[in-house]
Amino acid sequence: GAVVSQHPSRVICKSGTSVKIECRSLDFQATTMFWYRQFPKKSLMLMATSNEGSKATYEQGVEKDKFLINHASLTLSTLTVTSAHPEDSSFYICSARDPVGPNTEAFFGQGTRLTVV
């Protein structure tokens, strides 16, 4: 199946700094990627839909100025957590569907564990 790669897998940062997480589709082109946040023992919460060449679509309650998404190419989307605070500590996961479409399989990155200290 298709491969989605996320980097870094773990990151620790200080409060007030920004952290960038990369999501790459390795063997297919992804015009759309999805960013999720997973809390311990909880489900995946969709944060935003990243669209290549246009603005991301954010879910209700997600601060777009805090979670900046850039989808500059057909194989790369980035999520930047700006001015991070301890409550932003979480597991962030990206995904993309190959081929594009609501019935097709979504492939997931391995996730990024963010810890803000």
Next chain:
Amino acid sequence: GNSVTQMEGPVTLSEEAFLTINCTYTATGYPSLFWYVQYPGEGLQLLLKATKADDKGSNKGFEATYRKETTSFHLEKGSVQVSDSAVYFCALSDNNQGGKLIFGQGTELSVKP
């Protein structure tokens, strides 16, 4: 809005026991339904799917039938193995919402030898 509800975990079973994990959904339109599995230390991967009413998805001995009348997509396996220990997520994808997946809360399954 669209939502998915799964039975609470954790579920603990002995090897070769029968497994059912309940999943119900609320959706406008005609969603596609999925079960994803997350093994310890790994990312999510597709287990099975069904794209229309009465479809049955199956893989690795797991099955789930898309029941429109009860808005359900329960996951079943006749005889679980220790290697099936994982977290299972039910999800839906609405054809009108660009392919985004809405997940249930996940059910942790632990199978003991």
